[in-house]
Amino acid sequence: MFDTHIHTKFSSDSKMKIEDAIKCAKNKNISMIITEHMDLKFPKDGMFCFDVAEYFKEYYKYRADDLLLGVEIGMKEDCVEESGKVIKNNPFDYIIGSVHLVNNLDIYYEEYYKGKSKKEAYEKYFISMLEAIKNYDFIDSMGHIDYISRYAKYEDKEIYYEEYSDIIDEILKVLIRTDKCIELNTRRLNNENAVKNIIPIYKRFKELGGNNITIGSDAHNIEAIGSNFNVAKDIAELCKLRIVYFKNRKRKYDKY
Numbered sequence: 637m638f639d640t641h642i643h644t645k646f647s648s649d650s651k652m653k654i655e656d657a658i659k660c661a662k663n664k665n666i667s668m669i670i671t672e673h674m675d676l677k678f679p680k681d682g683m684f685c686f687d688v689a690e691y692f693k694e695y696y697k698y699r700a701d702d703l704l705l706g707v708e709i710g711m712k713e714d715c716v717e718e719s720g721k722v723i724k725n726n727p728f729d730y731i732i733g734s735v736h737l738v739n740n741l742d743i744y745y746e747e748y749y750k751g752k753s754k755k756e757a758y759e760k761y762f763i764s765m766l767e768a769i770k771n772y773d774f775i776d777s778m779g780h781i782d783y784i785s786r787y788a789k790y791e792d793k794e795i796y797y798e799e800y801s802d803i804i805d806e807i808l809k810v811l812i813r814t815d816k817c818i819e820l821n822t823r824r825l826n827n828e829n830a831v832k833n834i835i836p837i838y839k840r841f842k843e844l845g846g847n848n849i850t851i852g853s854d855a856h857n858i859e860a861i862g863s864n865f866n867v868a869k870d871i872a873e874l875c876k877l878r879i880v881y882f883k884n885r886k887r888k889y890d891k892y
Contacts, residue, residue: 637869638667638881638890639862641708641732641779641819641852646672646686650856654698660858667702668861669730669881670695671852675710676718679740684710688726704883706730708779711768712737723774730882732819732852733775735783738764749789758784758795762803769810776882777817777850781807782824782834794829797836808841817848817880817887820871825864831871838875848880848887 643650644657654670661668672691675684692705699705707726709719711733723731738760741748749757761784769778781804785793797804811818818841824830838849851868855861872879879890 637865637879638669638851639853639855639865640669640706640730640777640850640881641671641821642668642855642861643672643708644670646691647856648673648683648685652855652857654695656858657855657861658698658703660861661702664862666862666865667881669704669706671706671708671730671732673710674707674719674722675712675736676715676722677712678710679737679742684736688722692726704729704881706732706882708732708734709772709775710734710736711772711775712740713764713767713771716771719772720774729884730777731775731885732777732779733769733772734779735761735765735768743784744787746789754788754790754792755799757788758800759803762800762807766803766807766810769807769814769816773814775816776885776887777819778807778811779819779852780821780823780854781818781837782821782830785824785830794833795837796833797840801840804837805840805844808837808844808846812841812844812846817850818846819850819852820868821852821854822864822868823854823860825867825871831867835871835874838871838877842875842877847878849877850881851879851890
């Protein structure tokens with residue numbers, strides 16, 4: 637089974653060596669897609685951008701049926717054309733499109749949440765996501781819809797589908813209409829409450845006509861590779877969704 641979301645030393649927030657990742661994945665009987673961060677025009681200079689030529693030069697020798705090379709693109713509103721060129725000009729296997737910034741504010745930090753109610757902060761996040769997936773039509777899968785729940789500065793960080801159903805439905809409809817996948821990110825699936833509240837989103841994806849999901853740990857260290865995959869597989873089966881991965885930008889059905 638493929639872990640389709642892994643960061644190594646080419647990502648600004650990871651020091652993981654690919655050799656260690658390979659060893660760990662083999663021990664866990666997991667295949668991998670390396671997806672380094674590429675957030676062009678990130679508000680902190682030099683962060684979350686890497687030398688793509690160097691990436692392929694160093695890692696291409698490792699590429700195999702069980703190790704593929706992708707990228708996680710930050711879907712910033714003023715970087716669509718430049719991001720598209722990066723994708724077009726390089727032989728990535730797989731493209732994740734993610735929202736890490738809203739109005740150029742990093743939702744990892746408290747500044748984004750200052751002066752906003754939870755509802756306002758989350759609605760702005762989802763609106764940004766909707767606009768991004770309309771513009772970034774060259775991605776393969778939309779990453780971690782619940783990313784904001786990791787870092788929000790509220791006592792209750794969870795996304796409750798019924799509170800944001802209108803905008804979430806619009807996001808899901810765009811993904812389905814453009815034949816994109818949605819990622820089931822396993823980072824938070826060790827939390828029963830997180831699992832309970834993420835399931836309605838994936839059930840709704842299926843109800844609206846979606847079929848395919850990717851599964852990724854978002855690992856930045858070897859311990860996280862393949863984490864909570866048993867829970868992810870249970871969610872996929874519950875929601876009647878197929879687990880896929882991408883090779884040479886072509887969708888493949890995963891085996892597990």
